[in-house]
Amino acid sequence: MDVRYFMNIRYRGRLISDPEGDELSNEAALHGYALAIARDLVFGTRMDTIRSWFDCSFEITDEGGRTVLVMPFDEVVPEDEFGSA
Amino acid sequence: MAQLQQSLVRNRLLGSLSPDDFARVQLHLETVTFELRQHLFRADQKISHVTFPERGIASIVADTAEGRFEVGMVGSEGLVGTALLLGIDRTPHTCMVQAPGEALRIGAGELQAAMERSPTLRSLLLRFVHTFIVQVSQTAYANAGYSIEERLARWLLMTHDRLEHDDMPITHEFMSIMLGSRRPGVTLAVQMLEGVGAIRATRGHITVRDRQKLEQLAGQSYGFAEKEYSNVFQFPIKRGS
Numbered sequence: 001m002d003v004r005y006f007m008n009i010r011y012r013g014r015l016i017s018d019p020e021g022d023e024l025s026n027e028a029a030l031h032g033y034a035l036a037i038a039r040d041l042v043f044g045t046r047m048d049t050i051r052s053w054f055d056c057s058f059e060i061t062d063e064g065g066r067t068v069l070v071m072p073f074d075e076v077v078p079e080d081e082f083g084s085a
Numbered sequence: 086m087a088q089l090q091q092s093l094v095r096n097r098l099l100g101s102l103s104p105d106d107f108a109r110v111q112l113h114l115e116t117v118t119f120e121l122r123q124h125l126f127r128a129d130q131k132i133s134h135v136t137f138p139e140r141g142i143a144s145i146v147a148d149t150a151e152g153r154f155e156v157g158m159v160g161s162e163g164l165v166g167t168a169l170l171l172g173i174d175r176t177p178h179t180c181m182v183q184a185p186g187e188a189l190r191i192g193a194g195e196l197q198a199a200m201e202r203s204p205t206l207r208s209l210l211l212r213f214v215h216t217f218i219v220q221v222s223q224t225a226y227a228n229a230g231y232s233i234e235e236r237l238a239r240w241l242l243m244t245h246d247r248l249e250h251d252d253m254p255i256t257h258e259f260m261s262i263m264l265g266s267r268r269p270g271v272t273l274a275v276q277m278l279e280g281v282g283a284i285r286a287t288r289g290h291i292t293v294r295d296r297q298k299l300e301q302l303a304g305q306s307y308g309f310a311e312k313e314y315s316n317v318f319q320f321p322i323k324r325g326s
Contacts, residue, residue: 007268009272016269016273019272020256037268037269045233
């Protein structure tokens with residue numbers, strides 16, 4: 001059964017609510033889904049009003065308003081990636 | 086069935102045909118409704134008709150492996166099915182209704198026959214193709230160098246040009262497809278535009294509050310193609326402006 005999740009964004013203390021949400025068939029897929037979206041935003045979306053995408057986190061809620069996942073956009077670039085010698 | 090009167094036609098291209106040219110196409114034109122998200126033609130499928138919107142907006146979209154994005158937008162100022170005017174019966178693009186309304190359409194063969202017989206008809210329709218190419222070029226320019234806030238301002242201006250009212254029923258999801266961006270980017274951009282008083286956003290609706298503000302935000306990404314249209318046709322894209 002599909003459940004609607006709201007991809008709200010926390011940016012420098014402010015919460016920007018997602019008014020529409022996305023339907024997903026299971027909560028386990030949520031992290032991967034959020035990561036894919038964050039990746040597209042970080043690497044593909046030029047925004048004037050966001051100083052850095054890495055200042056953002058997803059705070060994903062379900063229809064009942066319960067927070068089901070918090071995901072900082074930092075996760076888009078794994079820590080060990082850059083030249084660990 | 087009552088004969089279509091040219092003076093009552095809202096589509097600007099059909100309205101500016103000479104009486105002779107209008108008479109050539111008149112009997113072949115049929116009225117169709119535009120339902121939201123209805124497909125007028127699909128990628129690589131034979132295009133059966135050239136469609137002249139009367140009310141509402143059609144979007145030409147391109148599908149790539151990475152997703153879908155809008156290539157062009159047409160309302161009552163133009164037509165969809167430009168490939169047919171150029172002698173090609175299909176296109177890799179898809180045309181879908183972005184804002185519901187109605188249109189007049191004519192069969193591909195019938196229009197091509199009329200164009201062969203009338204250089205003035207052919208010339209007018211091809212002039213639209215030119216203005217459409219300029220619009221698409223501006224979209225490429227906007228997508229290459231402008232932020233999502235600027236591109237959203239441009240898109241809202243173009244949509245507003247083609248609708249009668251300031252209140253437009255549009256979801257963030259739909260705008261994300263049209264702008265080729267993930268929806269949260271659109272949500273953030275909508276917030277920003279609302280914050281500066283350019284628009285008011287409610288559930289499923291965007292209302293234009295300050296067109297000038299939108300034009301300032303869009304900068305050079307908006308206006309060039311619109312000016313070219315009014316240079317070519319001697320009337321502006323936006324009705325009543």
